[in-house]
Amino acid sequence: MAGRNKEDVEKAISMVEALAVKLTQKEGELIQEKFEVKKLANFLKQASEDAKKLVNQEKSFACAEIESARAVVQRFGEALEEQEKNSEISQKTQEVEELIEEVQVARRIKLMHQPSKVMGMEHELRALRTQIREKSIFSVKLQKELALNKKAEENKSRVYILHGSETLGSCLRLQPCSDNAPVLSKSSIQWYRMSSDGNQQEIISGANKIMYAPEPLDVGRILLVDILSNGQKVTVTTSVPIGSAAGLGGYVETLLRKSSSEFNVVISQINGQDHPSHSTHAFNVGKMRIKLCRGWITKSREIYSTSMLLCGVRGDGNAAAKSLFWQPRKGLSYVLTCESERERNAAIMVARKHALDCSVMLGGADDQM
Numbered sequence: 359m360a361g362r363n364k365e366d367v368e369k370a371i372s373m374v375e376a377l378a379v380k381l382t383q384k385e386g387e388l389i390q391e392k393f394e395v396k397k398l399a400n401f402l403k404q405a406s407e408d409a410k411k412l413v414n415q416e417k418s419f420a421c422a423e424i425e426s427a428r429a430v431v432q433r434f435g436e437a438l439e440e441q442e443k444n445s446e447i448s449q450k451t452q453e454v455e456e457l458i459e460e461v462q463v464a465r466r467i468k469l470m471h472q473p474s475k476v477m478g479m480e481h482e483l484r485a486l487r488t489q490i491r492e493k494s495i496f497s498v499k500l501q502k503e504l505a506l507n508k509k510a511e512e513n514k515s516r517v518y519i520l521h522g523s524e525t526l527g528s529c530l531r532l533q534p535c536s537d538n539a540p541v542l543s544k545s546s547i548q549w550y551r552m553s554s555d556g557n558q559q560e561i562i563s564g565a566n567k568i569m570y571a572p573e574p575l576d577v578g579r580i581l582l583v584d585i586l587s588n589g590q591k592v593t594v595t596t597s598v599p600i601g602s603a604a605g606l607g608g609y610v611e612t613l614l615r616k617s618s619s620e621f622n623v624v625i626s627q628i629n630g631q632d633h634p635s636h637s638t639h640a641f642n643v644g645k646m647r648i649k650l651c652r653g654w655i656t657k658s659r660e661i662y663s664t665s666m667l668l669c670g671v672r673g674d675g676n677a678a679a680k681s682l683f684w685q686p687r688k689g690l691s692y693v694l695t696c697e698s699e700r701e702r703n704a705a706i707m708v709a710r711k712h713a714l715d716c717s718v719m720l721g722g723a724d725d726q727m
Contacts, residue, residue, distance in 0.1 A: 517592050518539060526601065532568040532569070540587035548584045552582065606700060621643070624637070628690075666720060
């Protein structure tokens with residue numbers, strides 16, 4: 359009996375333990391389910407908030423589109439009103455034009471029935487044209503006479519005049535035009551060019567003779583010459599700015615397309631002393647340097663630098679318009695005579711352009727470039 363009770367007790371204990379295990383498992387499952395339910399609730403809450411945001415965003419977009427549509431409709435309405443107004447104005451304009459045309463037609467019809475009046479008007483028009491033509495011819499004649507008289511009066515009051523064409527390639531000569539004019543050989547002479555803005559005079563260094571041949575830097579400028587004698591100064595100016603030579607610009611553009619340009623020259627002076635030889639040399643103007651040579655013999659070859667000078671000759675002589683002054687470096691200078699005035703001016707212009715590309719302002723002494 360005691361053994362059976364013991365077995366029952368053990369069986370009861372094992373059953374209780376099994377129930378405890380099952381209870382523990384159920385409790386774990388309940389905790390897991392509770393966690394899952396909580397997670398699901400959070401997810402649903404987040405989804406609900408996102409849905410609200412999306413609805414609000416779509417609502418704002420819809421409102422914006424509605425406002426835009428309203429604005430388009432308003433603009434369309436305004437455009438229609440404007441079009442209606444324009445159509446009314448154009449219709450009125452068309453009516454006015456039709457009335458004008460009808461009036462003109464009526465006038466033409468009336469004139470057609472009055473041929474004598476039309477012929478009279480045509481004769482009057484011809485007479486008026488003839489009078490206008492005669493008046494124009496007479497006016498031109500008067501202007502020429504006035505210009506001649508003015509020039510004659512000015513010449514009477516002048517002491518000196520400049521003789522020569524006021525263009526590049528010419529030579530200007532100072533001449534007395536009065537018996538009381540001081541002798542030029544006993545006077546002090548200095549040539550100037552007006553600055554580009556016309557506010558000041560720029561001295562042309564070395565130009566102190568009665569003759570001066572304009573060079574490319576003078577184009578577009580007024581030239582002046584001061585004559586000082588017995589303490590009195592007289593100033594003579596060109597009547598117009600110095601003009602460019604015809605065709606020179608196109609010739610220079612052609613030369614600038616080449617790597618170098620060669621000009622035939624004769625050496626007239628070296629370092630201010632007359633050169634006895636009259637043999638022809640080549641004055642070669644390149645993009646980086648200038649070279650003077652005769653055949654294989656090089657007289658001088660220098661790259662563009664601040665010590666180099668190049669300008670027209672500033673002195674007397676019939677060949678001044680064909681001659682240029684070149685100082686390759688300090689202590690060495692040449693006066694070179696080219697074959698023509700165009701060659702001289704083209705050589706100066708091409709050299710200055712190449713020098714400018716090398717950041718060098720190439721001019722004469724004291725020139726303001």
